[in-house]
Amino acid sequence: MKSKRNIFFGIVSFVLLNFMTINAQDKKEKKVVHEFELEVAAEYSYFYNDALFEGQKSYFPSIAFTPEYSIDWNKGRESLNFTGFFRIDRDNRRTHGDLRELYYQKAKGKYELSVGLKKIYWGVTESNHLVDIINQTDQTESFDGEQKLGQPMIQFTWSTDKYGTFDFFYLPFHRKRTFTGVRGRLRFPIVIEKNSVTYESGAEEFRQDAAFRWSHYFGAFDVGLSHFYGNGREPIFTFDSFGNINAFYPVINQTGLDLQATHNAFLWKLEAIYRNAKAQDFIALVAGLEYTFSNIDKNGLDIGLLGEYLYDERDELALNSMQNDVFLGSRIAFNDTKDTSILIGGLLDLEKSSKIFSIEASRRVGTSWKAQLEARIFNTIDSNELLLFNFTEDSFLKLTVSKYF
Amino acid sequence: MKNIVLTLLAVSIIGIANAQTGNERGLKIAKAAEKADVGFNSSTVSLKMTLKNKNGQTSERDLTTKTLELIEDGDKSLIVFNSPKDVKGTSTLTFTHKVGSDDQWLFLPSIKRVKRISSNNKSGPFVGSEFAYEDLSSQEVEKYSYKFLEEKGSLLIVEQDPVDPKSGYTRRVVTYNKNKGYRIEKVEFYDRKNSLLKTLTYSNYQLHKSKFWRAGTLNMVNKQSNKETRLEFSNYNFDANLTDDDFTQVALKRAGN
Numbered sequence: 001m002k003s004k005r006n007i008f009f010g011i012v013s014f015v016l017l018n019f020m021t022i023n024a025q026d027k028k029e030k031k032v033v034h035e036f037e038l039e040v041a042a043e044y045s046y047f048y049n050d051a052l053f054e055g056q057k058s059y060f061p062s063i064a065f066t067p068e069y070s071i072d073w074n075k076g077r078e079s080l081n082f083t084g085f086f087r088i089d090r091d092n093r094r095t096h097g098d099l100r101e102l103y104y105q106k107a108k109g110k111y112e113l114s115v116g117l118k119k120i121y122w123g124v125t126e127s128n129h130l131v132d133i134i135n136q137t138d139q140t141e142s143f144d145g146e147q148k149l150g151q152p153m154i155q156f157t158w159s160t161d162k163y164g165t166f167d168f169f170y171l172p173f174h175r176k177r178t179f180t181g182v183r184g185r186l187r188f189p190i191v192i193e194k195n196s197v198t199y200e201s202g203a204e205e206f207r208q209d210a211a212f213r214w215s216h217y218f219g220a221f222d223v224g225l226s227h228f229y230g231n232g233r234e235p236i237f238t239f240d241s242f243g244n245i246n247a248f249y250p251v252i253n254q255t256g257l258d259l260q261a262t263h264n265a266f267l268w269k270l271e272a273i274y275r276n277a278k279a280q281d282f283i284a285l286v287a288g289l290e291y292t293f294s295n296i297d298k299n300g301l302d303i304g305l306l307g308e309y310l311y312d313e314r315d316e317l318a319l320n321s322m323q324n325d326v327f328l329g330s331r332i333a334f335n336d337t338k339d340t341s342i343l344i345g346g347l348l349d350l351e352k353s354s355k356i357f358s359i360e361a362s363r364r365v366g367t368s369w370k371a372q373l374e375a376r377i378f379n380t381i382d383s384n385e386l387l388l389f390n391f392t393e394d395s396f397l398k399l400t401v402s403k404y405f
Numbered sequence: 406m407k408n409i410v411l412t413l414l415a416v417s418i419i420g421i422a423n424a425q426t427g428n429e430r431g432l433k434i435a436k437a438a439e440k441a442d443v444g445f446n447s448s449t450v451s452l453k454m455t456l457k458n459k460n461g462q463t464s465e466r467d468l469t470t471k472t473l474e475l476i477e478d479g480d481k482s483l484i485v486f487n488s489p490k491d492v493k494g495t496s497t498l499t500f501t502h503k504v505g506s507d508d509q510w511l512f513l514p515s516i517k518r519v520k521r522i523s524s525n526n527k528s529g530p531f532v533g534s535e536f537a538y539e540d541l542s543s544q545e546v547e548k549y550s551y552k553f554l555e556e557k558g559s560l561l562i563v564e565q566d567p568v569d570p571k572s573g574y575t576r577r578v579v580t581y582n583k584n585k586g587y588r589i590e591k592v593e594f595y596d597r598k599n600s601l602l603k604t605l606t607y608s609n610y611q612l613h614k615s616k617f618w619r620a621g622t623l624n625m626v627n628k629q630s631n632k633e634t635r636l637e638f639s640n641y642n643f644d645a646n647l648t649d650d651d652f653t654q655v656a657l658k659r660a661g662n
Binding site: 037070075076079081105107109110112119120121123124146148157159161165215217222260262264265266267292294295298299300302335336337338339364367368370402404405 | 489
């Protein structure tokens with residue numbers, strides 16, 4: 001397996017080198033721009049309830065480094081971009097590093113080509129990200145699934161004036177999802193070994209996957225239609241009678257739709273997917289709206305109201321347990337010199353008693369520091385929740401202080 | 406009695422006629438200013454924004470702005486934040502429209518997300534500065550009604566009333582310099598209660614391509630809160646030859662990366 005991986009990264013670096021030499025020969029545009037930035041984030045998480053499973057700890061001091069380097073030339077139309085990530089944590093599984101991005105990009109007129117590891121985001125809703133499928137989730141990094149692992153790809157984009165933007169992705173390698181270790185919270189009774197999660201495909205992580213997206217906007221409407229065929233990003237869990245968890249990545253076909261209508265202070269949003277595999281066949285959707293009262297105090301205060309309905313046909317097997325839920329929230333932006341903002345929300349199960357409340361707040365301190373506070377509170381989780389019940393005691397507070405160099 | 410009525414009628418007709426010539430002259434000046442700037446095609450510029458609170462404490466932002474001139478419709482612009490570092494790469498793409506609300510997208514570099522945002526919030530401050538969103542959007546003639554106020558040498562003073570009820574102003578009093586390609590020297594902003602809110606002065610003008618006047622410094626002073634925001638422009642480039650392809654969501658993501 002190791003040698004296979006080396007071959008893959010060998011190919012990627014060969015392609016990258018090739019592009020670089022081609023461009024080194026083309027010396028018409030000499031202005032080259034280098035940029036380097038480093039974020040160092042010290043974090044402290046505190047789980048205030050006694051752990052449900054043996055070995056789980058209550059507090060987690062942690063530090064993360066995110067270096068970024070980019071070099072661009074040809075008036076920014078060609079570039080090489082790198083984003084690394086490394087964290088040291090009390091949970092040895094959360095101590096991990098990743099190449100978030102390392103890609104070469106060339107834009108010419110209506111075309112754009114990217115080769116390497118990259119991050120792609122699709123979608124419009126806030127409480128769940130159904131359509132977004134290109135990158136694997138870095139589960140140890142984020143409860144909301146917004147942190148992703150770098151995905152190896154060749155991406156070709158063709159933007160037209162009349163017919164919108166067409167994106168083609170060739171995805172030669174699958175990344176496995178990260179899971180917390182013995183000491184970590186937000187896990188199942190048994191620690192999932194990343195490598196014990198198998199594949200439906202005989203080619204395993206080297207299955208050659210592909211994806212396509214068309215997106216366009218018509219006046220107030222922004223629309224995206226996508227299709228993905230390949231190793232799923234979400235593993236399917238099966239539980240045997242001994243309580244053992246077996247997990248594998250199925251081969252899936254997923255068609256996605258994302259739609260937003262922007263009218264005055266209203267944003268109307270819809271994300272829907274249809275996923276088909278040998279082991280599963282379901283639809284899921286998020287539909288909702290965002291309304292912003294802007295500049296309320298004539299001093300820049302914006303208060304946005306969010307309401308979203310979440311449906312998942314998988315019912316209790318939905319990995320994030322959002323099968324028939326409502327999300328209600330508010331985004332408060334002060335628009336002050338410190339960019340102070342607060343997002344509060346509650347995810348309420350319409351059939352069961354389960355509720356998850358959350359707060360995310362951030363504020364710049366000085367010119368190159370930032371403080372962030374996050375809280376997730378699991379409230380009256382129904383004992384019939386197959387997956388979510390494991391997190392019953394995992395309400396937490398997290399304070400992060402970042403310094404940017 | 407009849408005479409009085411007739412006289413009153415005549416006086417009011419003259420008054421209306423005067424008002425109309427005042428309106429027409431104001432509109433004419435705004436159009437002349439627009440015409441003087443036609444043909445720049447596209448430009449790029451670096452911008453340093455210095456925010457000063459009433460105690461004199463300052464904070465800075467660095468941005469780059471690309472603009473594409475459109476004749477039939479409003480201009481397109483792409484703004485990228487370079488500092489503060491925690492928001493580096495945050496970018497906006499705006500398609501201004503002469504009539505109706507603008508189309509605007511925001512790129513968030515931390516999760517690589519492009520989000521269509523409402524352009525409803527005109528009166529709100531841009532990143533905590535004394536500039537409202539409407540102060541920084543492309544100034545199209547159609548967005549105001551006009552009233553000529555006075556002429557002082559080469560300076561022409563025109564009142565502009567925003568057409569959009571969502572504007573934070575009842576009126577703006579704009580000073581044009583007719584001898585310098587109708588460039589703007591000063592703008593006074595009156596809030597919804599019609600009291601003076603802000604004054605904006607343009608200085609360090611430079612002539613580009615022997616036609617286009619661009620101020621090097623814009624200083625906005627809030628007369629009610631005593632806060633200030635200074636914009637300093639540098640590295641104006643009118644030879645970038647940008648096209649529509651440089652103002653797409655794909656280009657927005659590229660610029661913010």
